Amino acid sequence: MATVHKINEDLVKERQKCTFNVQELTYLLDGGEEVTKERREFENILRNVKELQDEVPEVYLSHKERYENAVRKTCILQNVRNDFEKKREVLSPRNIFRAGYAVIKDVSPFFLHNGMFVPTIIGQGTPEQQAEWLPKAKAMAIIGTYAQTELGHGTFIRGLETTATYDAKTEEFILNSPKVTSYKWWPGGLGTTVNHCITVAQLYINGKKYGIHPFIVQIRDLETHKPLPGIKVGEIGPKMGFATANNGFLGFQNFRIPRKNMLMKNAQVLKDGTFVKGMNEKLTYGTMVMVRVNIVSDSAFHTAMAATIAVRYAAVRHQSQLKAKEPEVQIIDYLTQQHKLFIAIATSHAFSNTYTWLYQAYLKVVEDLGKQKQDHLPELHALSCCLKATSSRDAGVIVEQCRLACGGHGYMASSNLPIIYGYTTAAITYEGEHTVLLLQTARYLMKAWMSALEGKVLAPSVAYLVDWLKSDKQRWQNTPEVIVKGFQHVAAGKIKDAFDAIQKHVKAGKDYEDAWNLASVQLIKASEAHSRAILCDGYLRETVRTSSSVSPSLAKVLNHLVQLYIVYWTLETAGDLLVYSNIGKDDIAVLKEKYEELLALIRPNAVGLVDAFDISDEILQSTLGSYDGRVYERLMEEAMKSPLNKEPVNQSFHKYLKPFIKKAKL
């Protein structure tokens, strides 16, 4: 029977102070009581699977052992999931995502299968292709990944070099990787796990290039798992994080696949080699849009994980005296600590709220595309790019801030903060590099600005540009609504400045492309300001919407959090607001006080707020962040698992140290 330990007294007191119902907030964050119950039930089942408990912490395993252990555990997880889903409805994707962390400490080598392989078949395949591949993929009779990036090209996908040349005689495509730079590089699970992949390649028919298209390719024998003839595949080696993601490389040499393996929901190649264009060639990029939307939710969760660890630790940790002769204080009582941590909680809420509406917008576009309507696609692309970029970047900063807030112990692998940082920071690069995505949004913003100048009606997310052009800047008030308007003014001002900078360079004789490059620092700043305005506006709206359906005590706390988020970013960007809005120095002074008041208001609820994220100890995997707060005991228990502590004297003493010391004595 597992030993039940006493909860740390500080945490007991913190939980008694909480002014709202923690469970009510958990249900709200999960999207309903049923979702929470389903999640807890599944996590509880996993908790009791003995084979999922690691005897040796993963960190002490070799690269190879770590991978093999991850595959072993992912297979068990999949089986448990299948059994669970046989009895009831399919688990919600976010619940599966969370449960994964209870099993694999780092990233699962199967992640890309459900994350991109299956969605690409759904998003890019015809009904016939879906009927052929989906049942096998969903049952995991075939396991796949998404192989787009190459050694030479990740961002500029029109420059991909893998070729798919149509042979009308055999009705096949011949895949080739002409140069070393054409090798696929990065796809998760590709190294040694998957037997299929979506390969994105340049289509050639009769010597003519038709751009990049997705192909479904079997790369390994289903029985022996050996690479098929014409396939060169392997693992790319250790990275900053993602230790168990099994990222791989892949090259093709005259590798033939049937015509039906080109995913043809959009463009098609007919038997005789006729190319039929799709409604919009950018629909080929559809899976990336979906994943970018999901990254906003991932960022919310990663921020919640780090906040939970750091807030609980800050409640347990005592260090220094505020006043002489008084006991050492809980570090959470230092205002600077609250400044580091409470924004982490609020940021997670901001991203969750943003994901809620962004995902709805995504579903609407998918539904419209089904009816051949694509009016909202450019706006969704622009939103998903800048919100992916900003949420992943902010999450990276917040996780690092939480690590710093844990002092030296935050640097321990057993705090789990280094691993969380490893996968959080990776998201800034994957699925579209940060700057590149901000520039995609900037492209949309420049067009929107032009339309605003022409008096056209704009899409809702940029409608503020028209308001800004029409009205004088409104009188400043330190209310959340007016501050959000202020963020919109900053965004509008920066968009205008970037636009004018481009025009200036063009007038001076530059090509538009060169002018764009010369203005690109301003362009990314405009895009960032637009993201912040969208985040604050959406977070505020969602909070107002939900506040009417929750208890008054919870509504109050949610209101404190959204205000904290908005005031924090006002103070962080005060310089911009002074330039582009009517805020004055005195308003900023008032907001500084307001910020301190908000920290004080949130203080009694800090532990309750992170408890409400309801992240189990198995998922957190942190000596510093466990629910019971046994920080020091756990640190010592984990240290004792070090193989170096298994013997009183290590052999290196006899081999090297002893002779070395002896020599030194002479």
Ligand SMILES: CC/C=C\C/C=C\C/C=C\C/C=C/C(=O)SCCNC(=O)CCNC(=O)[C@H](O)C(C)(C)COP(=O)(O)OP(=O)(O)OC[C@H]1O[C@@H](n2cnc3c(N)ncnc32)[C@H](O)[C@@H]1OP(=O)(O)O
């Ligand atoms: C534990 C961790 C938890 C979970 C995660 C675990 C594992 C998951 C990890 C990793 C998975 C990672 C997977 C990947 O990274 S897959 C590879 C992703 N690659 C990219 O994102 C590449 C980025 N590059 C691009 O998307 C394009 O090359 C780019 C958009 C930058 C440019 O494309 P292109 O050159 O073709 O277009 P432009 O000339 O710039 O624009 C033309 C036009 O098209 C519009 N556009 C562009 N993209 C889209 C789109 N997706 N949808 C709709 N429209 C699009 C663009 O706005 C332009 O419009 P206009 O201005 O009107 O001309």
Ligand SMILES: Cc1cc2nc3c(=O)[nH]c(=O)nc-3n(C[C@H](O)[C@H](O)[C@H](O)COP(=O)(O)OP(=O)(O)OC[C@H]3O[C@@H](n4cnc5c(N)ncnc54)[C@H](O)[C@@H]3O)c2cc1C
């Ligand atoms: C952990 C991880 C997992 C991944 N998983 C997958 C996967 O499963 N499948 C897959 O296909 N790929 C995957 N990738 C690849 C990933 O999608 C690419 O690394 C990413 O899109 C960035 O492309 P790049 O590496 O070519 O960067 P580059 O484009 O070479 O970026 C280098 C620098 O150049 C700048 N730059 C590039 N173009 C421009 C421009 N137009 N304007 C201004 N600046 C520019 C960038 O801002 C950046 O600073 C993964 C990557 C990582 C790190």
